[in-house]
Amino acid sequence: MFATRPWRSLHTRSVQSFSPGEQIPNLLPGDFILTHGTSWTSRMIRWGEAIRYRGADKPFARWNHAAIFINEQGDIIEALGGGVQQRNISIYKDTEYHVVHLENVIDVNRTHEVEFAQACLHNHYGWLTIVSIALSLLTGSKLGFGVDGQEICSALVARCLERTGEIFPTDPWHIMPADLAKYYGVLPEDPNAPVGIVPAPDVGRQACST
Template identity: 50%
Template structure:
């Protein structure tokens, strides 16, 4: 989908916020989470998001990492510096994160396809999309309209976006160039309001 297409938000079924130390009682495969990553690649993404996203939308740059839920036990698939891996959502329990529930029945074929895509990427040991990051950086710095990537490489948000396409999601930019802040904007995931000052 070209970037000249108008932006269209995607209505999630739910968006649940979890503070450090909290976690969902149950997980639904096919949903995804947005959080803060500490890896150097996540920091680069945060910086890059700030270059492109301005004004009221800048609030979405709060998020710099995304992961796909692939089991009711909280297994996730995510793209990190070492590649696409399968892990546990519990690794983010001490961080703030939000779980985006997609608007699709729990046992739907769409959800199954999203999960299968994530598992396929992890089982195939797909590499992290360093070339994609370079492509995004070029676009951000120069305004270039073309993109490039290496087949078999993923970034965290691109992996989730490609999974969400299996559920019928339509994005107005190429999934490989979708950043965590873009996912947050598409699904309306704003960071929690800061606590009111005491006293």
């Protein structure tokens, strides 16, 4: 269905860039962030994204992590190596990130986004999905595999956005942070600026068994 036309969001949107030390003044549940880190997994994700995003699209591969806001106080839900967790955007105070705000989403759909994200709390991280995406990038195969009840960060955000009526051109569980950046036009202000840090998962929080 997307072979003959470019994908377009159902919603108007705005994108705000926040440098290290800046704070978000206004938030709505269902807004989401794109950011980046320096860990080996962050580097691996960006390396894989760069296989697909080259030339004019290369800046989209700067992003290797996504998270979704669940309230106006800045609490976020994100899929990390230790599983799906709830934290606060303040943990990213030393890192550049961009916030995507979809402007014409009705309140009930924002509530559905939040409820879905909360339902995913404590799920395991989707390492097998990462392997599937890597094989797809390296071979061009459209075969995908993963484990139900496991999440990667960008797929979690994409599945939340489906609650607003979005229909993505690929299965949401296979969507990368760079894909979200491409879909919503999230470009870094300075593609050559140093990348930041995705804070490590909170210790003491156990993911649920699958």
